[in-house]
Structures are given as structure tokens and as C-alpha cells.
Amino acid sequence: MTSSDPSVQLDHTPGHIKHDGHNLTGFVIFLCSESIIFLAFFAGFSLFKLTSPEWLPAGVDGLEVKMPLINTIVLVSSSFVAYFAERYLHKGNLWGFRIVWFITMLMGAYFVYGQYVEWSSLKFGLDSGVFGGTFYLLTGFHGLHVITGIGLMGLMLFHSFRPGNYEKGDMGVTSVSLFWHFVDVIWIILFFLIYVWQRY
Amino acid sequence: MIGAPDMAFPKLNAAAFWLVPVFAVLLMASFFVPGGPAQAGWWSYPPVSIQNPLGHFFNGQQLWLLAVALSGISSIFGAINFVTTIIRMRAPGMGFFKMPLYCWTAWGAQTIQLIGLPALTGGAIMLLFDLSFGTSFFKPEGGGDPVLYQHFFWFYSHPAVYVMVLPVFGIFSEVFTCYSRKPLFGYKFVALASFGIVFLSLIVWAHHMFYTGTPNWMRILFMFTTMTIAVPTGVKVFAWVATLWRGKLRLTTPMLFCLGGLVNFIFAGITGVMLGTVPIDIHVGNTYFVVAHFHYVIFNAIVLGVFAAVYHWFPKFTGHMYYEGLGKLHFALTFIGCTLNWLPLHWAGLLGMPRRVASYDPEFAIWNVIASVGAFLLGVAAIPFILNMVSSWARGPKAPPNPWGAIGLEWLLPSPPPAENFEDDVPTVLNNPYGYGLDQPQVADEAFYVRRAQEA
Numbered sequence: 001m002t003s004s005d006p007s008v009q010l011d012h013t014p015g016h017i018k019h020d021g022h023n024l025t026g027f028v029i030f031l032c033s034e035s036i037i038f039l040a041f042f043a044g045f046s047l048f049k050l051t052s053p054e055w056l057p058a059g060v061d062g063l064e065v066k067m068p069l070i071n072t073i074v075l076v077s078s079s080f081v082a083y084f085a086e087r088y089l090h091k092g093n094l095w096g097f098r099i100v101w102f103i104t105m106l107m108g109a110y111f112v113y114g115q116y117v118e119w120s121s122l123k124f125g126l127d128s129g130v131f132g133g134t135f136y137l138l139t140g141f142h143g144l145h146v147i148t149g150i151g152l153m154g155l156m157l158f159h160s161f162r163p164g165n166y167e168k169g170d171m172g173v174t175s176v177s178l179f180w181h182f183v184d185v186i187w188i189i190l191f192f193l194i195y196v197w198q199r200y
Numbered sequence: 201m202i203g204a205p206d207m208a209f210p211k212l213n214a215a216a217f218w219l220v221p222v223f224a225v226l227l228m229a230s231f232f233v234p235g236g237p238a239q240a241g242w243w244s245y246p247p248v249s250i251q252n253p254l255g256h257f258f259n260g261q262q263l264w265l266l267a268v269a270l271s272g273i274s275s276i277f278g279a280i281n282f283v284t285t286i287i288r289m290r291a292p293g294m295g296f297f298k299m300p301l302y303c304w305t306a307w308g309a310q311t312i313q314l315i316g317l318p319a320l321t322g323g324a325i326m327l328l329f330d331l332s333f334g335t336s337f338f339k340p341e342g343g344g345d346p347v348l349y350q351h352f353f354w355f356y357s358h359p360a361v362y363v364m365v366l367p368v369f370g371i372f373s374e375v376f377t378c379y380s381r382k383p384l385f386g387y388k389f390v391a392l393a394s395f396g397i398v399f400l401s402l403i404v405w406a407h408h409m410f411y412t413g414t415p416n417w418m419r420i421l422f423m424f425t426t427m428t429i430a431v432p433t434g435v436k437v438f439a440w441v442a443t444l445w446r447g448k449l450r451l452t453t454p455m456l457f458c459l460g461g462l463v464n465f466i467f468a469g470i471t472g473v474m475l476g477t478v479p480i481d482i483h484v485g486n487t488y489f490v491v492a493h494f495h496y497v498i499f500n501a502i503v504l505g506v507f508a509a510v511y512h513w514f515p516k517f518t519g520h521m522y523y524e525g526l527g528k529l530h531f532a533l534t535f536i537g538c539t540l541n542w543l544p545l546h547w548a549g550l551l552g553m554p555r556r557v558a559s560y561d562p563e564f565a566i567w568n569v570i571a572s573v574g575a576f577l578l579g580v581a582a583i584p585f586i587l588n589m590v591s592s593w594a595r596g597p598k599a600p601p602n603p604w605g606a607i608g609l610e611w612l613l614p615s616p617p618p619a620e621n622f623e624d625d626v627p628t629v630l631n632n633p634y635g636y637g638l639d640q641p642q643v644a645d646e647a648f649y650v651r652r653a654q655e656a
């Protein structure tokens with residue numbers, strides 16, 4: 001099979017394995033996994049909605065849609081804004097990136113504020129049957145993701161001020177904006193389940 | 201095995217590892233809170249798991265749930281790491297169909313973790329809210345549904361059994377080929393069957409719920425899916441048997457453990473199919489038949505496979521050879537012990553002995569006595585094992601790079617391998633690692649790597 005005679009010189013070119021650039025792959029895998037937890041909650045919500053004998057708690061006759069709709073529009077458009085920020089970065093326009101990225105963060109913050117206003121105006125709580133439970137669980141869990149997203153964007157913004165940081169690649173920004181789109185898509189599903197579906 | 205110097209994310213790896221002591225402490229702490237630790241079993245079904253009779257906000261069940269959630273996070277970190285590493289850090293030339301089967305099965309197992317664990321975590325969060333924050337997801341009086349929790353739980357916990365067994369399928373494939381000096385029969389099918397198992401394992405969970413108010417259509421459906429899982433599993437079993445067939449068998453310790461494990465696995469697979477049959481399960485569900493079934497898989501097949509792996513790779517890990525005699529003694533005691541321990545409990549179960557009881561009727565005594573003898577024998581079996589590991593590691597004969605004449609990247613390195621494996625000179629892979637007797641090199645310039653390992 002193989003010769004171990006040390007006098008024979010062997011012709012040989014070394015092979016290599018990439019050491020870096022895995023972050024995006026890892027992050028995408030993480031997002032796929034994370035989406036399952038939302039799927040589990042969505043499945044739970046739909047089941048309760050379809051089978052629960054009394055859905056709305058006493059004294060509550062549905063959810064106000066206007067405010068959440070504005071919120072939805074803001075969040076969805078912020079996804080596009082984030083995309084433009086990323087484009088600036090790819091073109092090497094750092095200040096363009098910083099400003100547009102910051103606008104994305106502000107839109108995210110507005111969403112959280114809107115959510116807060118809505119929560120404080122509601123007449124039911126976490127313990128108001130499965131309706132209250134699923135409502136706060138879904139919106140709260142999603143809200144945590146929004147807040148995490150804003151935090152991550154802040155981190156990226158901070159990093160952008162470190163000299164030379166983005167010459168090595170922008171993997172962080174790509175992943176974070178992917179996360180932001182993810183949070184956005186989840187919200188759209190959530191909006192349809194919780195707010196739109198209640199009319200039917 | 202794939203030539204990578206390290207995991208794709210070494211820090212994440214460390215984080216996943218160090219979360220283990222954190223949640224272990226959390227879990228142990230539950231013994232010291234008022235009311236004591238969680239008492240709802242590993243299923244933790246509501247309503248038992250959401251009772252909080254003493255009314256303390258901090259209670260054992262809550263700590264248990266937090267520990268489960270943390271261990272889930274740690275496993276997800278690990279799974280992301282494994283999958284990324286396997287996808288992106290294979291040696292040059294190592295296409296997916298040139299990977300060792302162990303990597304295929306580990307990949308499959310970690311994929312299950314990524315899909316199943318979030319669902320369990322979702323269920324655990326809802327349970328925690330029911331327990332501590334007054335929601336009623338699983339409380340009928342608030343419109344909730346306790347059975348929903350069972351779905352979340354088994355959606356993960358059935359696939360979890362394949363997380364355990366898939367890597368052992370990988371071990372079987374490595375060991376059987378190496379010690380019968382034959383290529384793996386149907387390599388591609390065995391590799392793909394791993395993902396067949398992943399997929400099917402995700403759609404059979406309700407076979408754990410045949411007797412908990414599951415509607416009939418669902419029972420029939422899940423009975424059917426449960427049966428289909430025998431197909432990819434059968435592919436693997438037949439491939440191993442065909443590999444062994446007319447091979448030049450060397451009955452070393454790892455080979456013995458794998459043969460024993462395979463026999464037991466086939467047996468346990470059959471009792472699994474029995475349990476997956478609704479009319480049978482309605483009768484033997486929640487009896488010792490179930491206990492016997494899953495111990496047959498988890499101990500008699502999986503743990504035996506893990507022992508095989510420990511022996512097979514021991515020289516590679518430690519740089520020392522183990523003592524074959526002690527290894528064989530360990531195998532003999534383990535095999536006899538585990539058979540005595542779990543085989544009789546099938547009878548106890550068929551006769552109707554319920555599981556999770558502190559005491560039993562005299563009619564079941566004989567089976568339990570035999571089982572106890574087996575259990576003590578298993579305890580004794582640990583002695584030669586520990587003796588072997590400790591003494592060979594300390595002063596066993598020095599191991600050459602490739603004591604078994606095995607094929608595989610790890611065997612082209614000195615024993616034990618240097619910290620970053622191949623570092624900056626990774627072999628280019630030409631063939632899958634099962635070319636026994638085919639006179640085909642696994643990598644380009646094989647002679648170079650063999651010599652380098654020998655000289656190191």
C-alpha cells in the first residue's frame with residue numbers, strides 16, 4: 001500500500017481549509033432554528049383560536065387594528081431602509097451607511113414605543129385565558145427580538161467607528177440585517193394571525 | 201475526520217460547554233428550595249407539572265424548566281457549530297459523498313436538534329408561564345389544552361431518541377468496515393438513510409400519545425408513519441450485515457461491542473414496531489414493556505456502541521493501547537448483564553406490570569429478581585472498564601498512528617493528534633474512507649502523510 005522508506009522523496013502540495021467567513025452560514029442556521037420556536041407559538045395560537053370554547057375574555061370585544069397597522073408599516077419599511085444602509089456600506093460610503101442605519105434603528109424604536117402604547121391601553125392581561133396569554137406571549141416574544149435587533153444594530157454602528165473595521169468584510173452587518181428582515185417577516189405573520197384573523 | 205483544525209466557532213463551542221455546569225447547578229439547586237425539586241417526571245405533563253401546592257414563586261419545577269431551557273440553548277449552540285463545521289470545513293476534495301458516515305449521522309442528529317429543540321423550548325416557556333405567571337395555555341379552565349403540551353414535548357422528544365442513536369449508527373459503520381476489511385455496502389444509501397431517518401423521526405411523535413385522548417384518525421396516521429421509519433433503519437441494518445458477510449472478521453473489543461449492539465438494536469427495533477401498533481400499545485403502554493424497549497435501545501444498543509467507539513478511538517485519543525483481554529472481559533460482562541437486566545422486563549410488562557411504581561405484585565417478582573442480578577452484573581462490568589482505561593492511559597503500550605489499519609483522515613495523524621490536526625497541510629481527499637481491500641488511496645500523497653505521522 002504505502003511506502004515508509006524515508007529515502008524516497010514524495011511530491012506534495014499542501015491543501016488548506018478556510019478558517020473564517022463561517023459566520024453567515026452559522027447565523028442562517030440559527031435563524032432557521034429560531035423560526036421553529038415562532039412556528040410552535042403560531043401553531044399553538046391557531047389551535048387555541050380554532051378550538052377554544054370561549055376565545056375573547058369577558059368585556060373584551062376584539063383588538064384595535066389602526067395603531068398596530070401603522071406599526072406594521074413602519075417595521076416593514078424599516079426593512080427596506082436597512083437594505084439601503086447595507087447598499088451604502090457595500091459601496092464604501094460609511095457615513096451614508098451610518099445615517100441610514102440609524103434611521104432603521106429609530107424606526108425599530110418607534111415600533112417598540114407603539115407596542116408599549118398599545119399594551120398599556122389594553123383591558124386584558126396575561127392571565128385573561130388563552131386569548132390574553134397567546135397575545136402577550138407572541139407580541140412580547142417578538143418584541144424582545146425587535147429590541148435585540150436594535151441592540152445589535154447599535155453594536156454595528158459602534159463598530160463602524162473603529163478605523164479599518166469594515167475593510168475586512170461586513171459579515172456582522174449582513175447577519176444583523178438578515179435578522180432584521182427575519183423579525184419583520186415574523187411580524188407580518190403575527191399581524192395576520194392576531195389582528196386580521198380576529199374578524200373572521 | 202473531516203480534516204478541520206477546530207470547530208467553526210471555537211468560542212461558541214466553549215460557551216455551549218460551560219453552560220452545562222451552569223444548568224447543572226440550577227437543577228441541583230432545586231433540591232434546596234422550599235417544596236423540593238420537580239416531581240412531574242421527565243415528561244412534565246400538565247396538570248401535574250403546573251401544580252404549585254406551596255405557592256412559592258421560586259419552586260423546583262420552575263428551576264427544572266429553566267434548566268431545560270438553558271440546556272436547549274447550549275445544545276442549539278452546539279448544533280449550529282457542528283452543522284457549520286461539516287458544511288464548510290471539510291478537507292479539500294471531500295465532497296459530501298466522501299465523508300465518513302459518522303459525520304453524516306452527526307450532521308443528521310444535529311439537524312434534528314435544530315428543528316426539534318426550539319419546539320420543546322416553546323412548550324417549556326408556555327409551561328413556565330402557566331406555572332409562574334398565571335396564563336392558562338395548558339389549563340382547560342382557562343380555555344387551554346393540556347394535550348398541546350404533549351405534542352410540543354414529543355415533537356422534540358421522539359426525534360431526540362434519534363439524536364442519540366444516529367451517531368451510534370455512524371460508529372457501527374466505521375467499526376464494521378474496519379474490522380471486517382470490506383467496503384461499506386451501499387455507502388450512498390446508508391448516508392442518505394440518515395436524513396431519511398431525520399425526516400421520518402419528525403413525523404411520528406404522536407405514537408407516544410396513543411392512550412392520552414388522541415383521536416382515532418391521528419392514531420392511525422401516526423401508526424403508519426411509525427412503521428415507515430423501519431425502512432431507512434432497515435436499509436442501514438441490511439447494509440451492515442452485508443458488509444460483515446464473508447468479511448475477514450477480527451473480533452476485537454470494539455467489534456464485539458458493535459456486534460452486540462447491533463443484535464440488541466434489531467431486537468429493540470422490533471419491540472418499537474410492536475409499540476407503534478395502536479392495538480398493542482393500548483395494552484402495554486405505560487408498562488414495563490416500554491421500559492424494556494427503550495432500555496434495549498438506549499443501553500443495550502447505544503451505550504454498547506459508545507463503548508465500541510471509546511475502544512476503537514482510544515489509541516487515537518490517548519496515544520496508548522488498551523488491554524484487549526480486559527476489554528473482552530468488559531464486553532462479556534456487559535452483554536450478559538444487560539441482557540439479564542432488560543430481557544425479563546419485557547415479560548413483566550406483557551404481564552401488566554405498570555411503570556413508575558415503587559413496589560410490585562408478587563407475580564412479577566421472578567422477572568424483577570433476574571433483572572436485579574443483571575443490574576449488579578453491569579455494575580461489576582464497570583470494574584474491568586475503569587481499570588483498563590486508567591491503567592492503559594497511564595502506562596499502556598505506545599500507540600502507532602494507525603493501530604487497526606483503518607482508513608480515515610484521523611488515522612493519518614500521530615496518536616494523539618497535534619492540537620490543530622493537519623494545521624496548514626490538509627490532505628486532498630480522493631475517495632470515501634471505506635476502500636478496504638480495494639487498493640484505492642483515500643487521499644492524494646497518502647504515503648507522505650503516513651510517513652509524516654510515523655516520524656512525528
Ligand code: HEM
Pocket residue numbers: 361362364365407408426427429430468469471472473474475476477481484485486490493494497498
Ligand atoms: C432508535 C432508537 C430508539 C430509542 C432511543 C427509543 C427510545 C424510546 C423511549 C425513551 C421511549 C419511552 C419514552 C417514555 O414513554 O418515557 C420509547 C417509547 C416508544 N418507542 Fe422507542 N426508541 C427507539 C426506536 C424506536 C422505534 C424504531 C420504534 C418504532 C418503529 C419505536 C417506537 C416506540 C413507541 C411506539 C414508544 C411508545 C410506547 C408507549 O409509551 O406506549 N421506538 N422509545
Ligand SMILES: [Cu+2]
Pocket residue numbers: 357358359361404405407408
Ligand atoms: Cu418515539
